[in-house]
Amino acid sequence: MAAKGNVRIIYAALFANGAIAVTKFIASFVTGSSAMFAEGVHSVVDTGNQGLLLLGIARSKRPAxxxxxxxxxxxxxFWAFMVAIIIFGAGAGFAAYEGVEKLLHPAEVEGSWINYAVLGAAMVFETIALTMAFRAFQAAREGRGMLETVRQSKDPTLFTVLFEDAAAMLGLVIAFFGILATDLTGDPTWDAVATLAIAAVLALTAVFLAIETKGLLVGEAAEPGLVRRMREAVLAEPGVRSVNELLTMHLGPNEILVTLSADFDDTLKGGELEDVVTRLQEKVRTTFPDVKRLFIEAQGRAAHREQAAAAGDVVAPV
Incomplete structure (x- = not known):
């Protein structure tokens, strides 16, 4: 699913989290619940993150x-990677600080019915946002497992919004039980413990997102099945004897750079070779519309092997 297809989901999450953040902070101020404060920080961070994703989508569309x-x-x-850093620094950091502070200086939690009302409303909104994000994720799975889909996805908005919403829902559940335990026992320590648990959820989410987006930022190859089909399409073109090397890299969710080294029929003359290359370019770009940059090199198989061996590279099979 293209990044542009997730804009509606991001906007929905942004407005929902913004409204929820305000109510959480009000509830925290009135009741003194640190878990509710941590959830308020969580919602503010999520709101800012959705803004960063929208900024990233807008800036990625700029022309060359x-x-x-x-x-x-x-x-x-880049902006998706910044989201992971902010979740870890601002979200997990503030929540952990608040939790430790309340452990060291316990304070009574009052008017818990306000917290329950806010948490209930937040759960309704988060359920809607999470459902939308999960449906978009399911549409992109195409029969693959969830982890495999995340690992192969080249659109960070697809899994970032999903895991943010899932972490938000888990945080609400933790806050609910922390406040409930405090009510039942009269011990505010449970509220502080829930705050630290929310910090842990945010930290784990941030680390996971950082790992996935770092790979995209550094540069990941296109999906193996697409590379295989592209190689087969090139080999099917008359005049192509073998494919020496086919390298791909995603410049964006729907923008692939391809460099192709091929061994062409030695009987082709200069003009005929140019015609074959032109047909190959049209064929690849028509069959694989995500290929926006395509560079084709004509090189004999033996020469390519020698060059690769000298460079210490592994020669891919034909």
């Missing part, structure tokens, strides 16, 4: 320039 000849597609990956 002499300074950035391959465009700005990776802007989305």
């Amino acid at each position: 320039t002499p300074e950035h000849p391959f465009g700005h597609g990776k802007d989305l990956y």
